Amino acid sequence: MHIKWNALAQTAGASFGITVAVVAVFALGILALSRREAALSAREGEAAPAAGGGRLALAGAYVCFGLCAAAVVYGLVLIAAP
Amino acid sequence: MEHISFLVAVVIITALAFDFTNGFHDTANAMATSIATGALRPKVAVTIAAVLNFAGAFLSVKVATTISGGIVNEKTGIHPEIIFAALAGAILWNLLTWLRGLPSSSSHALYGGLIGATVVGVGMNGVNFDTVLSKILIPAIASPLVAGLASWGATKLAYAITRKGNAETATKGFKTGQIFSSSLISLAHGTNDAQKTMGIITLTLVSVGALPHGALPPTWVIVSAGGAIALGTYMGGWRIIRSMGKGLADIKAPQGFASESAAATVILTSSHMGFGLSTTQVCSGGIMGAGLGGPKAELRWSLVRRMVYTWALTLPAAALVSGGAALLVRQGTWGIVLVGAVLVAGSGAMWLISRRQPISADNVNDVTPVEVPATAPANAPTPASTTVAA
Known part of the structure; x- marks a missing residue:
């Protein structure tokens, strides 16, 4: 009887880590999006166009969603070529 | 392929029928939570799942060269009648659990069927029980726990991170994310499960000499297996x-x-590391973790208990039915016809019983629990279903 406990533990650890990381990054992206919305609506109230915060938040959101997309593409590669 | 016997034709049709119930049974894995949160409308969800299951059947270059991954000794145990008996047990168990609204593993049903039919047809030595333990039982216990834990942690984090943001933006964002995560599960499902049916048909053809040893699945096998699982998925369990x-x-x-992210990750990581596991159990475990990790930290434990009992029963129950079927099939053509008739009658009976509490795309999001109401007093549902299950 040979059970690969090591591989089992690795699989479990990797699954946990990847899941939490991807969901956290995605949630950060969503947080950034709502920051941008807040910045945009705040700017409408003011006369001076202070675009900094909104643009930075949008860039952050793009980075987050890009990372998630990369994780999905890696998943697709795993499916296609095991 | 000039001569295909009656039995081989029956096996191919039954394999495609199993593939159909497999898709039908497992639509929920990828799409249940997306439908429940309203990320996808029910009909749209099953359409996406069906298309991706079909696509998944073509995606993998890994050829289905083994049915069971070493669980049964395929050199001795791969006669078409054993495969037929195995499929009969797996289909009946899949339909019975569907009738009761319980997600159970189609793969475990198939493995159980193969084990039961092999023990009857070949003997105990036809089954590698070591492999059963390391490839089925341990992953079956570990994978829902891992998925549940990961999903629980991810849910906590998702709520914590987005708490300060706009709730509406968050809901919209996560719903969009769900479309991708559930699609990934569908694709992985099509790749794994459609390949099993391809393997069964191909190896049956090889075993009767219709195909050379080590042959790749012919195109018609790939198309029909992908088509059967996609059709089953579209019908939506x-x-x-x-x-x-x-x-x-x-x-x-x-x-x-x-x-969904937890389930997709566990499925992909495990298949990359060579652990076979049940998509159904992983997805259910993920939902349980998400329920506990949510703001209300709630879970309906009575249903959890019923699901876990069903998972434990799946393998032995399918083995029992298939073992009985294997006994009959060995008697010759009349045995095959009889098993076929029982299969058709049992499936038909369960479909008829399901009509007492019809559930469709229109009422899928109601909270009424799925039950088997015993409205018809004379031919109550339980005797009918226990006869076929026993």
């Missing part, structure tokens, strides 16, 4: 979708995204 999406917990978009 609405009973199981309701149980998983609404029955376990009140799932909101962040929970749905977390549970």
Whole structure:
């Protein structure tokens, strides 16, 4: 009887880590999006166009969603070529 | 392929029927939470799942060269009649659990069927029980726990991170994310499960000499296996979708995204590391974790208990039915015809019983639990279903 406990533990650890990381990054992206919305609506109230915060938040959101997309593409590669 | 016997034709048709029930049973895995949170409308969800299951059948270059991954000794045990008996048990168990709205593993049903039919047809030495333990039982216990834990942690984090943001933006964002995460599960499902049917048909053809040893699945096999699983997926096992999406917990978009991400990750990581596991159990475990990790930290434990009992029963129950079927099939053509008749009659009976509480795309999001109402007093559902299951 040979059970690969090591591989089992690795699989479990990797699954946990990847899941939490991807969901956290995605949630950060969503947080950034709502920051941008807040910045945009705040700017409408003011006369001076202070675009900094909104643009930075949008860039952050793009980075987050890009990372998630990369994780999905890696998943697709795993499916296609095991 | 000039001569295909009656038995081989029956095996191919039964394999495609199993593939259909497999898709039908497992639509819920990918789509239950997306349907429950409203990320996808029910019909749209099953259409996406069907298309991706079909695509998944073509995606993998890994050829289905083994049915069971070493669980049965395929050199001795791969006679078409044993495969037929195995499929009969697996189909009946899949339909019985569907009737009761319980997600159970189609792979375990198939493995159980193969084990039962092999023990009867070949003997105990036809089954590698070591492999059963390391390839089925341990992953079956570990994978839902890992998926549940990951999903629980991810749900907590998702809520914590987005708490300061706009709630509406968050819901919309997580719903969009769900479309991708559930699609990934569908694709992985098509790749794994459609290949099993391809393997069964191909190896049956090899075993009777219609194909050379080590042959790749012919194109018609790939297309028909992909088609059967896609059709089953499109029909949507609405009973199981309701149980998983609404029955376990009140799932909101962040929970749905977390549970689907956990399930997709566990499935892909495990198949990359060479562990076979049940998509169904992983997805159910993910939903349970998301329910507990959510703001209300709730879970309907009675349904959890029923699901876990069903998982434990799946393998032995399918083995029992298939063992009985194997006894009959060995008697010759009349045995095959009899098993076929029982299979058709049992499936028909369960479909008829399901009509007493019809669940469809229109009412899938109701919270009424899926039951088998014993409205007809004379021919109550339980005797009918226990006869076929026993």
